[in-house]
Amino acid sequence: MKLSRFGARITGQSGISDLMDDLGDALANKPEMIMMGGGNPGHIPEVSKCFQRLLQDLANDAELAHSTVGVYDQPAGDQSFRQKLAAYLSGQLDQEIDASQIVVTNGTQTSLFMLFNLFAGPGEDNVNRKILLPMLPEYIGYADTGIDPALFHSLAPKVEPTSAHRFRYRPDFEELSTLDDIGAVCVSRPGNPTGNIISTPDLEELDEFAKSWGVPLIIDGAYGLPFPNLIYRDSKVYFSDNTILTLSLSKLGLPAVRTGIVVAPKAIAKRLATMNAIMSLAPASLGQALMSPLLEGGKLDALCAQHVRPHYLAKRDALLEAADRHFQAHGVDYEIHEPDGAMFLWIHFPSLRISSQALYEMLREREVLVVSGHYFFFGTSEPGLHSDRCIRVTYSQNSDKVLAGIEIIAKTVAEFA
The missing domain is CATH 3.40.640.10 (Type I PLP-dependent aspartate aminotransferase-like (Major domain))
Incomplete structure (x- = not known):
């Protein structure tokens, strides 16, 4: 097979393809994996019900259904x-x-x-x-x-x-x-x-x-x-x-x-x-x-303000409390970027003695999936020390599992710091 340079590069190894492959493999083959890696949104019952009703309304309207799926x-x-x-x-x-x-x-x-x-x-x-x-x-x-x-x-x-x-x-x-x-x-x-x-x-x-x-x-x-x-x-x-x-x-x-x-x-x-x-x-x-x-x-703003935002804010606060408690209990040297939005914690371990990729691999063996920080530093030859001592953890998924996962992260980092 003879590929173009662009074809060879875009079909080769990449951070985003590795992330999606890991997520897909975990979902298909590792049901016990604690999913703290990807950006998949969490399940919010009120939001799901809203979109179910909208889907039903669409399906019951023959003209709208046709224009939605039958016409460019x-x-x-x-x-x-x-x-x-x-x-x-x-x-x-x-x-x-x-x-x-x-x-x-x-x-x-x-x-x-x-x-x-x-x-x-x-x-x-x-x-x-x-x-x-x-x-x-x-x-x-x-x-x-x-x-x-x-x-x-x-x-x-x-x-x-x-x-x-x-x-x-x-x-x-x-x-x-x-x-x-x-x-x-x-x-x-x-x-x-x-x-x-x-x-x-x-x-x-x-x-x-x-x-x-x-x-x-x-x-x-x-x-x-x-x-x-x-x-x-x-x-x-x-x-x-x-x-x-x-x-x-x-x-x-x-x-x-x-x-x-x-x-x-x-x-x-x-x-x-x-x-x-x-x-x-x-x-x-x-x-x-x-x-x-x-x-x-005002329906969209109400959906976001009453259900979407409070859902993730509660999850963020619970994970922050657990992270501080477990990291300090295990003597971990850590810093968390101020989590002002989205659904992630970005955690820096200044005293980590292994790379963030090695930490990711160790955590994956312990059935916790995160993302190594080095993937987020590209387009530069001088990424700085944070590039190899940080991980991104997602808090959008099952809260009990996420809180269990942060304790495993604390124990693992303590072994290598």
Whole structure:
């Protein structure tokens, strides 16, 4: 078999494929495995019942059912859905959003693949531009999305202690001032893997850098505002005329419908719709059909505020308490990034004597699945010490198992610190 360079690279080993393979193997063959690795949303009964009712309503409406599964949407997504979403977002973003600024994709992973390759790589002017990730660690799923293999320029963060056993990452703006040949700037908010919510002043400063380079600021809001609102401290959605906001239905409880949303300037949205047509003909319709009734009358905001956010906040608080208790009981040297959002704890073990990958392998043998921190440091030759002494743990799954898992993690780290 003769492969292209891109074909060989994208079908080879990667962090995101390793993660998904491990999750699939554990689900299929290891029922006792404590799943603290992936980002699959938890089961929230009230949310499941809501979507069951919407599915039933859809199935009982012959015309709606046919338009949902029997007809291609426009490449940008269903016009009616985008109009309803534009009206909803206009209220959330405090500015007028038009349906022509919205493109529906087959998941945020697809959204970011298109955006990254739209703006980075060899340009028409022969300049090889990169996607700037201004604050590592960043989402594992970005790492291998580039058609060009060297797609990212990533910067190590500033590390700021906030209290006993807690810290926060911030962008190093002095480093940004030395850069050029940037095609776009991207941050996840809340951060994956850290749960960090980059502050509005820091976003504004990043946006100013982006404007000075003539490039957009991409905000990956898969866990954030305005939905699913996995935000645990005061924060507002950030959007400017230079911003591209990506959203997802996955963390609402619909990961399998593979629906991503991009809100962007009209010229960019038009290009993304063209890419959609080439790659997929049209985006899948089911997620749009299920979401559409929730966009009116405050239903979506109520679902998030009353059920989705409280569910994960309670799980976060329980895991934080257990982590502090078990780590301290076993004499573990540890720091946890301030978990302001999402569904993860990012834990740094300063005195760990083995690599984070070796720790991951040891924990897997003990039937606890986490993610090694080194996967989240890419696009740089100087990732810093945190890259090999951190793990990401997910608290979205069964609470009893997650709390048992953190005790196993504490005991295991104590053996190697």
